[in-house]
Amino acid sequence: MSAMDRYEAVIGLEVHVQLATATKIFCGCSTAFGAPANSQICPVCTGQPGVLPVLNGRVLRFAAMIALALRCEIRRRSIFARKNYFYPDLPKGYQISQYDRPLAEHGTVDVLCDETMHAIGVTRIHLEEDAGKCIHAAGGDSFVDLNRAGVPLIEIVSEPEIRSPQQAAAYMRTIRDIVRALNISDGNMEQGSLRCDANVSLRPRGEQGLGTKTEVKNLNSFRFVQKALEYEIERQAAILADGGQIVQQTRLFDADRGVTRVMREKEEAHDYRYFPEPDLPPALVSEALLGELSAALPELPTARIQRYVDQHQLSLLDASELNRERELADYFEAAVAAGAQPKRAANWIMVELLSRLDDARQPSNVSPQHLAGLLELIASGKVSGKLAKSIFAKMWESGESAEAVAERENLFQQSDEGSIAAEIAAVIAENPKQVADYRAGKEKLFGFFVGQVMKRTRGKANPQLLNALLKKQLIGEGPSLD
Amino acid sequence: MSVFDSIEQARQALDRHEISAAELTEHYLRRVQALDSQLGCFLHLDRQGALEQAELIDRSLAANRSAGRLAGIPLALKDILVTADQPTTCGSKVLEGWRASYDATVVERLRASGAVVLGKLNMDEFAMGSSNENSAYFPCKNPWDLRCVPGGSSGGSAAAVAADFCLGTLGTDTGGSIRQPASFCGVTGIKPTYGRVSRFGVIAFASSLDQVGPLARSVEDCAELLAVIAGHDPQDATTIEQPLEDYRQACRQPISGLRIGVPREVFSAGADPAVCDAVERALAELEQAGAILVEVGFPDMSRAVATYYVICTAEASSNLARYDGVRYGQRIGEDDGLLAMYQQTRRLLGAEVQRRILLGTFALSAGYYEAYYAKAQRVRTLIRRDFSDAFAACDVIATPTSPTAAFELGEKIDDPLQMYLADVFTISANLAGLPGISLPCGFSARGLPIGLQLLAKPLGEGELLRCGAAYQRLTDWHRRRPENLESDGVSR
Numbered sequence A: 001m002s003a004m005d006r007y008e009a010v011i012g013l014e015v016h017v018q019l020a021t022a023t024k025i026f027c028g029c030s031t032a033f034g035a036p037a038n039s040q041i042c043p044v045c046t047g048q049p050g051v052l053p054v055l056n057g058r059v060l061r062f063a064a065m066i067a068l069a070l071r072c073e074i075r076r077r078s079i080f081a082r083k084n085y086f087y088p089d090l091p092k093g094y095q096i097s098q099y100d101r102p103l104a105e106h107g108t109v110d111v112l113c114d115e116t117m118h119a120i121g122v123t124r125i126h127l128e129e130d131a132g133k134c135i136h137a138a139g140g141d142s143f144v145d146l147n148r149a150g151v152p153l154i155e156i157v158s159e160p161e162i163r164s165p166q167q168a169a170a171y172m173r174t175i176r177d178i179v180r181a182l183n184i185s186d187g188n189m190e191q192g193s194l195r196c197d198a199n200v201s202l203r204p205r206g207e208q209g210l211g212t213k214t215e216v217k218n219l220n221s222f223r224f225v226q227k228a229l230e231y232e233i234e235r236q237a238a239i240l241a242d243g244g245q246i247v248q249q250t251r252l253f254d255a256d257r258g259v260t261r262v263m264r265e266k267e268e269a270h271d272y273r274y275f276p277e278p279d280l281p282p283a284l285v286s287e288a289l290l291g292e293l294s295a296a297l298p299e300l301p302t303a304r305i306q307r308y309v310d311q312h313q314l315s316l317l318d319a320s321e322l323n324r325e326r327e328l329a330d331y332f333e334a335a336v337a338a339g340a341q342p343k344r345a346a347n348w349i350m351v352e353l354l355s356r357l358d359d360a361r362q363p364s365n366v367s368p369q370h371l372a373g374l375l376e377l378i379a380s381g382k383v384s385g386k387l388a389k390s391i392f393a394k395m396w397e398s399g400e401s402a403e404a405v406a407e408r409e410n411l412f413q414q415s416d417e418g419s420i421a422a423e424i425a426a427v428i429a430e431n432p433k434q435v436a437d438y439r440a441g442k443e444k445l446f447g448f449f450v451g452q453v454m455k456r457t458r459g460k461a462n463p464q465l466l467n468a469l470l471k472k473q474l475i476g477e478g479p480s481l482d
Numbered sequence B: 001m002s003v004f005d006s007i008e009q010a011r012q013a014l015d016r017h018e019i020s021a022a023e024l025t026e027h028y029l030r031r032v033q034a035l036d037s038q039l040g041c042f043l044h045l046d047r048q049g050a051l052e053q054a055e056l057i058d059r060s061l062a063a064n065r066s067a068g069r070l071a072g073i074p075l076a077l078k079d080i081l082v083t084a085d086q087p088t089t090c091g092s093k094v095l096e097g098w099r100a101s102y103d104a105t106v107v108e109r110l111r112a113s114g115a116v117v118l119g120k121l122n123m124d125e126f127a128m129g130s131s132n133e134n135s136a137y138f139p140c141k142n143p144w145d146l147r148c149v150p151g152g153s154s155g156g157s158a159a160a161v162a163a164d165f166c167l168g169t170l171g172t173d174t175g176g177s178i179r180q181p182a183s184f185c186g187v188t189g190i191k192p193t194y195g196r197v198s199r200f201g202v203i204a205f206a207s208s209l210d211q212v213g214p215l216a217r218s219v220e221d222c223a224e225l226l227a228v229i230a231g232h233d234p235q236d237a238t239t240i241e242q243p244l245e246d247y248r249q250a251c252r253q254p255i256s257g258l259r260i261g262v263p264r265e266v267f268s269a270g271a272d273p274a275v276c277d278a279v280e281r282a283l284a285e286l287e288q289a290g291a292i293l294v295e296v297g298f299p300d301m302s303r304a305v306a307t308y309y310v311i312c313t314a315e316a317s318s319n320l321a322r323y324d325g326v327r328y329g330q331r332i333g334e335d336d337g338l339l340a341m342y343q344q345t346r347r348l349l350g351a352e353v354q355r356r357i358l359l360g361t362f363a364l365s366a367g368y369y370e371a372y373y374a375k376a377q378r379v380r381t382l383i384r385r386d387f388s389d390a391f392a393a394c395d396v397i398a399t400p401t402s403p404t405a406a407f408e409l410g411e412k413i414d415d416p417l418q419m420y421l422a423d424v425f426t427i428s429a430n431l432a433g434l435p436g437i438s439l440p441c442g443f444s445a446r447g448l449p450i451g452l453q454l455l456a457k458p459l460g461e462g463e464l465l466r467c468g469a470a471y472q473r474l475t476d477w478h479r480r481r482p483e484n485l486e487s488d489g490v491s492r
């Protein structure tokens, strides 16, 4: 019995989301990613003497949207606070954040994991500014890039209600899907738009109390969230199983080695000396704004998954696969809107489309309307299912409609009885021995004849028609060439 | 050249082409160059920039183009106000050599109205002090008696007006830093309502208390400057959106029926007898002119001092964290690693600044926050309530500005507590965000000016101007000038 069978993991996540505003939270500088170092800075975001912050209204709007989507209680007057610490990438010597009166509290997010919906509590959502970035050059010199300083962030803190690394990764993915559905963040983890710290502790199964926790930082992909937690849970379980005690500490995930390492002990914990930011009035959220935002709130990914199950009779698995990325689900719906049968469209998207995309967010070469057109050709028997795949491949290359490709390549299914019958007759004439064997009872040869006819028609013969005609002609009922 | 007693006089002379802006500027520059070595008002004198600006104004005036309300009027700025064309040190070595890339909003507004900025004025380092002895460069002295301090932290701003180095200055007031030096130097100074004047480009000491205001020879001159610098600023989220009242008009209002609240018990207990006598005489004159005196309460002053020093040090400890040597200003010890760089660079901060950073850091620390900072904020709310109770019965409240006239250099420098008590009458207004004014109202036996303080409700600047201007029509204390400064060859 592994140590893990005796313990239950208690996990809480702190997710930082970069909001996709064009300008920073307290000044007019651009937030665009990848610009040359210190090219998107001004006196305000570099903390020059005398400057003051002014809140970017869009930041508050975006944050209120996510708070609504996570079904939080939203504070009408939330308070900014200064978090004081020294670091070269922190221009003012404090970060403007929120502390005891954050924008939102007491929310819930529905997370689909192992085909079950889990409601995970959201403790709080608060606004804050990002810090800059230190660059340590070879030779011992250090540089500071302040392009990121003042980029708007929200921090979403979950309740310690996550029970497994898989659930943690699913929670993180859900948060990402929601912010992307709301269009308030690109959710791009490689560029740091979505970052996560995890708190994890173990307790004997069946107990309610909480064990000593560790905090794992630097989890910047879904896989790292899962891997780091798996490692950390095993590590803690081994200590507890040996009768040892967990030390409360902050640990860093080393993605290269797949392990967590001590970053600082609790005794070294910062005293951030929070106090209300005197330079900013309370952030006000009016009833009118809440009304407007609630009314405009788009369908969220979990609701969309459920709708695909209810409305389109997709399996939960297919529905969530389509909702893996917003763009994919949008594509599916556009195809359905263009007349595609939902289940068939889902299959084509998951097999043919996804195998051709490195990333499900990429635009497809085949438009959803063209996919619907192809499915229509199959349904009406104008092209065969088998040929349809090669038609799709050609559509992918040229961007043309299925009609156009089938026309150009002469791939329409042959459904003309006379010409199929003629091909069958030719095959029968060419293969007298096989015909004799078949008529003698070797019915397995039927497939051979189908193959021969298909070969002559380059796969275009309507299979149902071919089957029917072939049967007739083989048993001698059809027109003969005698 | 004749002396100008007011901005209005100079304005008329300029408009009638009796004098050019360049001549006026040259006159003041000469005075500064001849006399300021005795006083130490200026940390930076921008002779060339001032003359260029004056010549530009002259061209506009010659063409009878509207050049602004303060066109050609020579002024000077406390060195806490950030300027792009002149250095800004905030009286500190840590910012020596730093040049801002932008102008403070108040500086922009002065320039837009055509003012000529002569230079940057001495102050206590980061505005922390009541005597100007905490300037990291040199102390500024009181024009009425060079052995005495000009007050602080806007000591240079008050002394420059008293010495007739310019027609007006801007200072900042966090706990009395405009009013107390105005009182010590015998000039008029206004601390506006918190949020009435933009703090953008004002180097922060205590953000919830700091406010910019004018110092000048008279209430009317202060009104003239206030009208230019006050008003909402989109770059300062704490400024008030309400439109300005007509400050010139307010100066002309009669005071019959104006109710002046007098917390007599409080100020007579705390102030020098000579100061109390001068204030009582002023009140009697105002009463004769039709004002009604009423007894009112005043917030507990010892409580206010304690509250003030918790809040201002807490905010300062955070505001001054940015002087770490990483991005601007002085940097020392970078070869010895980050921590050494922080430590050595921050040792450039003076003793009083370090003391306040330490006090404030302590007040915000885990385990002490509730007992100090949080409690101070609650007391602050009570002080506000005390004032609003008092203002139910009166339009303005009168007190001495400072318990004493100017003291001597060195007298209190080793006793920070005594120094802190110099602000006992002024700091409550900052805690409550109220506007206040200091008016010259007499002299001590030693011949040092005494100041009368008037406070009003939030946005009650008009009432202060009304009462102050009326008082100055009745008296001539504000016209007196120190006689001991003149040297040969420099006319006034």
Ligand SMILES: [Zn+2]
Pocket (backbone or CB within 6 Å): A024, A027, A028, A029, A040, A041, A042, A043, A044, A045, A046, A150
């Ligand atoms: Zn900026």
